[in-house]
Amino acid sequence: MTSTTSTFHLPNTQPPIPVTHPTSLSQDQLLAFPAFKTWLNTLRHSLSLQRSSSTHPFHNSPYSLKSIEIQSFDLFSGQRLGFLKLKAQVSNDDGEHLPGSIFMRGGSVAMLIILTPSDSPHGSDQEPDTLPTPEEYAILTLQPRIPAGSLSFVELPAGMIDDSGTFAGAAAREVREETGLEISADELIDMTLLASQIDVDTSATSSEEEQLQPAMYPSPGGSDEFMPIFLARKSLSTRAIDELKGKLTGLRDHGEKITLKIVPVQEVWKVAWRDGKTLAAMAMYEGLRAEGRV
Numbered sequence: 467m468t469s470t471t472s473t474f475h476l477p478n479t480q481p482p483i484p485v486t487h488p489t490s491l492s493q494d495q496l497l498a499f500p501a502f503k504t505w506l507n508t509l510r511h512s513l514s515l516q517r518s519s520s521t522h523p524f525h526n527s528p529y530s531l532k533s534i535e536i537q538s539f540d541l542f543s544g545q546r547l548g549f550l551k552l553k554a555q556v557s558n559d560d561g562e563h564l565p566g567s568i569f570m571r572g573g574s575v576a577m578l579i580i581l582t583p584s585d586s587p588h589g590s591d592q593e594p595d596t597l598p599t600p601e602e603y604a605i606l607t608l609q610p611r612i613p614a615g616s617l618s619f620v621e622l623p624a625g626m627i628d629d630s631g632t633f634a635g636a637a638a639r640e641v642r643e644e645t646g647l648e649i650s651a652d653e654l655i656d657m658t659l660l661a662s663q664i665d666v667d668t669s670a671t672s673s674e675e676e677q678l679q680p681a682m683y684p685s686p687g688g689s690d691e692f693m694p695i696f697l698a699r700k701s702l703s704t705r706a707i708d709e710l711k712g713k714l715t716g717l718r719d720h721g722e723k724i725t726l727k728i729v730p731v732q733e734v735w736k737v738a739w740r741d742g743k744t745l746a747a748m749a750m751y752e753g754l755r756a757e758g759r760v
Contacts, residue, residue, distance in 0.1 A: 476506075476534075487536035491547075496536065499547045501572030504679070505690045509554075512676045519674050529558045569689045573681065575637040576624040576695045578657070578747040579605040579645065580731060581710075584701040603707060604734045605645055606727040606744070607715075620727065621741040624693070637696045644715050644724055647700060654696040657750040658682055660759050682746045695747045697760055 470489045475482040477497075487496060496502055509531065516528035532555040542548040554566035581603040604622075611619035623644040627636040634651040641649045662680035681692035713726045729737050738744040754760040 483531055483533060485534045485536065488539070491536060491539050495547055496550075499550070499572075501570050501690060502550065504572065505568075505570060508677055508679075513556075515674060515676065521674075524558070527558045527560050527562070529556050529562075529564055531556055565687075567688065571626070571689060571691050573633065573679070574624060574626045574691060574693050575633055575640060576622045576693055576743045576747060577637050577641055577654070578622060578695065578697050578751055579641065579647070579649075580697070580699045581605065581707050581728070582699065582701050583704045583707060585703050602731040603728050604731050605710065606729055606734070606738055607644055608725040608727055609723060618725075619741070620738045620744075622695075622738070622744045622747055624743060633694045634696065637694075641698065645710070645726060646713065646715055649698045649700065654698050655760055656680075656694055657697050657747065657754055657760065658694045660754055661750055664757075682743065684742045684746075693743055695743065695750060697747075697751060 471486050472489045472493075473484050473486045474493050475484055485493075485496070487493070513528070513530060516522045516524045519525065522528075534555075535553045536550060537553060538551045539547060540549040548571070550568075550570040552568050552570060554568060556564040556566050583601065586601065606620055607623050608618045608620055610617045611621075623640055625636065625640040625644070627633060632651070634654050634656070637654055638649055638651045641647055659680045679692040679694075681694045683692050685691065707728060710726050711728045715724045715726060727737070735745060735748055751760065
C-alpha cells in the first residue's frame with residue numbers, strides 16, 4: 467500500500483464508519499465498485515439480524531462494523547477497479563473481534579457443459595428399452611493458474627463477470643471464448659439458483675435469513691468471491707466431440723492459453739478433484755438430477 471492515505475466516512479452510517487484508502491484510489495471509485503457494494507450491503511444485513519432476532523447466537527453481544535482499511539488495489543484495462551485487499555474491523559462491546567482480512571474480487575461464473583453424441587444408438591430406430599445408456603462427456607480446461615503455482619490446472623470453464631453483464635450472459639461468453647461453442651444465455655440452467663430454492667431449514671423465516679448470493683462461495687474465509695454454476699447440454703457428432711479434444715482456445719491477447727480436455731462425466735471428479743468449483747458442480751448436478759430438477 468502507498469504511504470499516502472486518506473479517510474472518509476461511509477455514507478448514512480451512525481456511528482460513523484471510517485474508511486482509510488490510498489489517495490490513488492478515489493472515494494467515488496471505491497463506492498461505485500460492484501463487489502464492494504454487494505459485500506457491504508450483505509454484511510450490513512447480516513449484522514442487523516443479530517438485533518432483530520432473539521434467537522441469533524450473537525444477540526446478547528452483537529458485533530458491528532467499526533472501520534475499513536483499503537490496503538491495496540489492482541486496476542484492469544481501462545482503469546477499471548479489479549481487485550481490492552482490505553481489512554474490516556468487526557467487533558462487539560466485549561472487545562471480541564471477528565477475522566476481517568478480505569481479498570475482494572466479486573462474482574464470477576463456472577459452467578458444466580455436458581456433451582452427448584448425436585450419432586449414438588439413441589438416434590437410431592432401436593426400441594427405447596433396448597438402447598444402452600448414452601455416454602455423456604464434460605468439457606474441462608487446462609490452463610496456467612499462477613496463484614496456484616500451476617501451468618496446467620484442470621478445471622471447469624470459468625471467468626469473471628464484467629460490471630454491466632448478467633451472470634448468464636457472462637457464462638455464455640466464457641463458453642464461447644474458452645470452448646468455441648455457441649450456447650445462448652437462455653440455454654443455460656443456473657444450478658446454484660435451483661439449489662437455493664430447495665428449502666432445507668423449515669424453522670427459519672425469510673426475515674431471519676442472511677441475504678447471501680444464490681451462488682457457491684469457493685473461499686469464504688478469505689474472499690468475497692461468489693460463483694453461480696451453470697449447466698449446459700449440447701448434442702454434437704462423435705467427430706465434433708473428438709475435434710474438441712486438445713483444442714487450443716482462450717483470448718491470447720488477454721494472456722489466456724487454454725487446452726480443452728473431454729472427459730466422461732463419471733470420471734470428472736477423478737480428473738479435476740483439485741478444483742473446488744468442479745466438485746461443487748458435480749455434487750449439484752448429481753443431486754438436482756436425482757430430484758428430477760435438471
